[in-house]
Amino acid sequence: MLGAMLHEAWQAMGANRLRTGLTMLGMVIGVGAVVLMMAIGQGAQYAVAQTISSMGSNIFVVLSGYTAVGGVRSGGGSAPTLNVADADAIAELDGVDTVAPVHWGSVQMVHGANNWNAAVNGTTPAYLDARSWPLAEGHSFTDSDVRAATRVALIGRTVAENLFGEEPPVGKTFRIGQAPFVVLGVLASKGQNLDGRDQDDLVVMPYTTAQRKVFGTAFQGSVRQILVKATSSEAMPALEKSIEALLRQRHRLRESADNDFTLRNLAAVADSAAETARVMSMLLGAIASVSLLVGGIGIMNIMLVSVTERTREIGIRLAIGARQREILLQFLLEAIIISVIGCLVGLSLGVGGALLVGYLTKTAVVVSGSAALAAFAVAASVGVFFGYYPAHKAARLDPIEALRYQ
């Protein structure tokens, strides 16, 4: 029975190809727009996720307090309230994966005829781990380099290009002031962070070297920030509390005293960026859905015309023994076939369009199977939803009236 009905539906659609085609076009455009917009939206989400993961995931940053001279406050990290011992103590807490103390500043550096000003991060080898930052070339410095304050450095891609140009930098030296530094490795490129700052414009070296041989820090062992990587995002809330408690205890702060450090959760920043991308993605999808709705109304419109045109046919079918639900099913099938075929065409056009947009604009475009599946399910439901009323109308026709219809 269903086979015969499908065959008949196909015949009925073939009898008026242009009209069927135009009705389908509504669905094609609707589904195509949804798939394309979803792909672009998800691409944006993907791009944000990439940026976030380049900052390192599940990271806390502990900043030292500020100095105030005559009411002029110098901002976070300016007072020597954090030190390497604090970092070692934090490393003992539950839920901590990696801890890296960081002391930073910016200096002018020279190689041959080139000079460049870049940020210097004095830290421990764990820093690369915490930020999930691999090396593109060479190898990292070790704990013994930290103990001995050797003049070694890892340089970012931007620094490598500006100081060394085309030369391979590993094993070469550059100068800071009069002191030579050996390049042990080049960091893999990370691109911009969420603020748009170039993360590759950086030199990483042992914090001992940075403090003694670059900045000449007054308080040896004090650091401006401590990077803490948690074992998982679930562990972060508990860890945040225990870090705060630990540092207050270590710094002997009284109950009433304010923290002499600042604890920042980078995951929260990342979450808000991801949320923005998600909202944008949903907005695009919602706008595209309007065209899907219009396509559905087009189907309903044409099915209503079709029912009126075929009133006599419906009368004949009822007279020779068709039940109401068989008439209903027949018209519903036509609507569903139109929307499903329209959906398949729209799906392929949408995917093709998304790939083209990705290719032309060089932006990330993500075509996911689940989005395609959802579009398909929506199209089938649009067919049922907008096909039901006309089909119901057909099924409820009075056979005598229908047979008399000219």
Place this chain on the structure above:
Amino acid sequence: MALITIEGMSKSYVTAAGPFLALKQVSLSVEPGEFVAIMGPSGSGKSTFMNLLGCLDRPDAGHYLLDGQRIDALTPDELAAIRNRTIGFVFQGFNLLPRMSLEDNVALPLVYRGLDRETRRARAREMLAKVGLDGYAASLPSRISGGQQQRVAIARALVNHPRLILADEPTGNLDSHTSQDIMTLFTALNAEGITVILVTHEPDIAACARRQVRFLDGEIVEDSLTPRQENALC
């Protein structure tokens, strides 16, 4: 037992000029194997009566027993099943579906009966052969003559082996020669034992039937058994 027993059947319609009583307390009984012609001027209630006979409509009052079954108590789906299996319809305008081949047209009642494709094809071809149209199975209705279309419609009416054939002016759109062919076919079917009831206003067509029932103003005014007449067009 009578195939059709109708007692005190009434039907009225609401028109712009108020309610119109199309059938007034009509009673009729038809035995299996009868050949009945229903006659009368337009507006006499014969079409209304045929619609009620064909289970396409429900009476306002009265009883209708078809093949021992109380029709007035059935659901729409049960009525559809009776139209499908017990009754075969033949219309004045043939009423074939224009997009379907003749074979598919004839097989359509079998689709609603739920038979499989092979059985449907075999039965449809058998019926086309019976009305003398074997070899036309794949044609479209628009490619054949009116008389042939009416034969296909009869094949469709016969395909479920009904006990009753209801024909509403089956020769109304045909010339007299073709009408004669169609009436000969009905006579042959009646000879096989199928009960045939047809509506006509042509006396020579009605003369093919052995029983004539005449309607006027919603009532049966004449119900006569006549032997086969010389002028009969069959």
